[in-house]
Amino acid sequence: MFLNIRKLVLLGILVCASFVKVFTQELDHNEEKVLLDYKTIVLDGSITNLPIYKVNYQVILEKADPQEELVKQDFSTVYEENWSNTVFNTYWKKSVTYPIPLHFEDDVFASPVDHKMVVTSRYGWRRGRPHQGIDIDLKTGDNVKALLGGKVRYTRRHGGHGKTVVIRHDNGLETVYAHLSKYLVKENDIVEKGQIIGKGGVSGNARGSHLHLEVRYRGKSIHPEYLFEFTQETKVRSNDIVVTKKWMTPRSHRSTRKSKIVVQTNIEEAKAINNNPTKSIYVVKKGDTLHGIARKHAIGVSEICKINAIQYNSVLNVGQEIVIY
Structure with missing residues (x-):
């Protein structure tokens, strides 16, 4: 009797081994798990064969969404360079090389306010000091929206700006929204174009309620109206645009009048203009x-x-x- 049981056990193991060999030969290599073997164990007097698998990581990687991986790569580059949630200008020790080529995926931007945009003060020299953005009229409590999609880098008080939100965008630009009364986003949030990020106010050094809007690249302010048309059409002036030193120098403009905008899209022509500005x-x-x-x-x-x-x-x-x- 004992010999018969041993024979049956050995026969069972041989059958299982044969089954594993045939099964692995016919295995569909597209499976995420590969069967390697069976382990025979005895539980409560019964013989049980447990399968042993190997994870096929190659198949898992091949099935992964390549677009999702691309998005992760984009976020790991643009949104990590000189990133800080506590410093307003993280590039203050660095310089820029002119002219600067910029690319926009969007043809239009979102108006930062719900009503008609009225620019009350422009980028340029103002009362003996550089005004590095534009002021847009609003009332305290009005919605303030993100011009473009991006990632929130900074939400805190900053000097005369008062309550300020800084958003970095995927082309390296940062937009600054100042004099807010309330934050509706937090640092490191991903925001969409047109998303409400705060409420307008008079915090900081503000003469009446308004939105102070700045556009910066590597810490240097750019004349916002050179990049965006602050009209009802809310157009980005060009998908590819070249910024010369003139459009990053407040002294070259006056806050009380609109500058004559001539958009540069050719890098070589922009270099010539940058090196030989019009007298x-x-x-x-x-x-x-x-x-x-x-x-x-x-x-x-x-x-x-x-x-x-x-x-x-x-x-x-x-x-x-x-x-x-």
């Missing part, structure tokens, strides 16, 4: 001073002296030509 000639009139000319053209006296190779205390003559870039 503007001012003819000295009776009573003019260097300080008066500098204020009129939103430029520093030192810059006028450097461009024209004159001294700070030079005497101006009526009819003299002064070069103003």
